[in-house]
Amino acid sequence: MRGIPAVTVEQALKVVGLTLDEVRDLGGSVLTAGPAYLVGSLAGGLGNKGSDVDVHLLVEGITKPTPAYLFFAGETPVDIEHYPVTMPAQLIATADAFPVRELPVGRVSLAPSPGRRMRRTASRWLNSLPLLPGQSPVFTEEEAARVLPMVVRSALDQMLVVWAVARLAERADPGSDTAAYLFRRAGRELLELRCRAQGDVLTSEKWLPSRAARLGIDADLVRRHYAVPDERELVALLADTGLADWDPWRLTTVREDPGRRTVHLGREAFALTRHGRVFADSVTADGSLHDAVDALAPDRLLRALRDAELVLEVSPDAQQEAFDE
Template identity: 40%
Template sequence: MAGYWGRESGFSTADALRVVGVRRQEVERLAGSIFADRPAFLVGSLAAGLGNEGSDIDVHVFTEGDAPVGLMELFAGERPVEVQQFDLGIPRGLMAGFRANAAVRQLKIGPCAVGGEAPARATQRRMAHWLYALPFSADQMPARVFAEDDESWVHAVLVRGAVEETLLCAATAILAEETGASATAYTWRRTGRWLLETVVRAAGDLFVAEKWLPRRIARAGVAASLAGDLYGLTDGAGFRKVLGRLGVEGLDPKDVVVLRRPDDAEPVKIGPARFILLTKTRLVQDTGVPAGPLGDALADVGPEAVLRAVGSQELIPRVDPSRLDAVLSDQL
């Protein structure tokens, strides 16, 4: 898979641990019976070739059918070694779900999944860890967490996740910009950072961790001029311009992001006043802002009312999977 840095370079667990001055055998000795007859992998920034001398050592051990145990923290000298156990059914179940419900489409920036929303951010992070996982033993089976023919699916799903995050950030930035909020420039910078993350993932560098983004930009071969434009994004006009440059100009947050009432929201009337009860404990003013596409709400009631509804959590911005699928299909 293009950009799958660890596999392409022949980078090994021993190579990764050498960065922090720890031998593979030392970790195996610390883990003891935890590793017995189980596939064990080094994960995290060290496995992805991004770690430094201050990095922790993260290890995932896999079982079949056994009850997973909680996080165990060991120490190699003063170096934390965090060991966590998982059932192999977790990555296999993820892949079965993706293959049953999604498809991979090739955009101008790279592959992207269509057919259902991306998994939660924590799941995406775990998928990235497993994609770059390095085996402790060359003979262990499986030698990879994800099968080789699953890696292109993981790539596409992680790009989809970054696209959705970009759109949600852009929706917030639009509200800030259209209400003249002081946070406008900041929210657009966050949007630019997420769009840059999307570009980096699409180019094949898939380790999900913002702190390593500058190194990942270089590793993915993203043009310095594009990275500079995205780091310096400050307004909606710049956002639309760079979307066109990337060939995904159809990604309009006003069309793809929808406003939804929380599942537990209950209308409450007290005299002539109307409220919304949230989480059974919090009463907020019913602003009258309609649920539905962000663009429709802005046109119907204006940005100030929409911002109040979102700020009180009367309405929650969400990416509509079917709307995004339609847009992505048009961008092929």
């Protein structure tokens, strides 16, 4: 990918003062169960001497990822995880089952946004390095180009959700610290979207400025993404993405949080959230955030999202309509 330097396993491990032989000796038989890959910031050409060494293996005969095997090389953690050998093909099949839309910001899949763990795993495999000689990559270049739009889609969805909540916070309490924080967060999510769309998919936010710099994104533009003060500035930053005319309130839906349940104390019913909080004045909603704001006071709706009475999600149907307009 443009701007992303190619590194070898040996070069990546040298950052933390290790050699490939030292890692192989440390992992022992845990590293012999299948093809092994260095993943994470070191594999992605970043990282520093305090970084972890993360290794994924593709293993026959398992149906889900294993807990990490944790080793230490001095003070450097070495995390080794086993994944089903079928998972890369499943990701490719999922990607191929949905069309891709071309936006000025990049190619975006219409596939449902992958869950957090799956998105993180796919991102790590997209810039993984074979640990041993003779291994094939997790994805070929052609396969990676098919999977990438799904990872971009997850960044787009996250940006839309944060944008929607930032607007809600501003409506609930104009000029509040909460709204200001959320608009800055939306700016960072937009920068994340730009990086992923160009193929730089490292998942830790701490590397975001470095990722943007090596992709050639202007430093002043990066600072603007980190200092978004309000919706007007956010929309201005969206001008070259094809997203400036999108309405996050019409593209997101609210519904009862799946972790919420009803409990009874005597004759009274209360809502118990997944955070263990109990509410007597619980609210319900099922539809677009735009309609929910009309039905509920913005501050009450914001509190319901914060306390996990309700959950906010991107609507696939509404988003597809926006793509096709």
